[in-house]
Amino acid sequence: MSKTRIYKIYLQLLKKYGLANKFWKKWCQIKKTKGDKEEILIGAILTQRTNWKNVELALKNLKEAKVLSIKKIYQLGNQRLLKSLIRPAGFYQQKAKRLFLLCRFIVTNYGSLEKFFEKDLEICRKQLLALYGIGPETADSILLYAGQKPIFVIDEYTRRFVKKYNLAKKFSYDFLQKLFQENLPKDVKIYQNFHALIVLDGKNEKH
DNA sequence: ACCCAGGTGGCCC
C-alpha cells in the first residue's frame, strides 16, 4: 500500500509520541491494576459520554469490592450494589443495566470472554450491537482493545482529529471508519496505536 | 452557578 495522507499523519504522531501502549502500561502501574481484557470491556461501557477520570473512580470501586470481572458483575445482577459502585461514572442506572446485560450475554452464551472472541469479527460485532446500550463505538472499542480484532474506533476525539486535518466533509460513523480502514494497513497494532495517539494528541491540545 | 466529558436509545418527522 502506498502511503496515504492519513498514514503519513499517523507516522508523524508516532514520531512525536512513540508507541501509545507505554502510556497505558504506565497508567496501569500508577493505578496498580492489570488493565486486562475484562477491565477494558467494563471500562468501554463506563466511559460512554463521560470523563475518564470518573471512570477511574468507578473502576477503583469495582476493584476494591473485588467484582472487577465479567462473572462477578453477572453474579451481582443489575442491583443496588453494582449501581452504587459505578455511580461516579455518571448515568449509573443505565450503565448498570448495560454492564449486567453484556456480562450476562458473555457468561450464558460463551462462558468466557476468550470463547466469545474465538468467533469472527463480523459475528462478534453483530452480537455486541444487538445488545441494549452498545452502539458502534462501544462495540468497536471492545473488539479492538479487548478482542485484538482489526476494526477502527471512531469517537469524539477521532472526529475532532478529522476536522483538524480536513480529512473529510462527512462525519457519520460508518463513513469515517471506512475512511481510516481504507487508508491504513489492516493491522490491529496500528489501529490501536493510532486511535490512542489521536486521543493523546487531542488531550494535549487542550492544555 | 454554570459548563464539560471516548454514547445510546427512544421518540418524531
Next chain:
DNA sequence: GGGCCACATGGG
C-alpha cells in the same frame, strides 16, 4: 436518513 431529548457524576 437526521434532529432532539433523557440519562448523572465529578472537576474546572
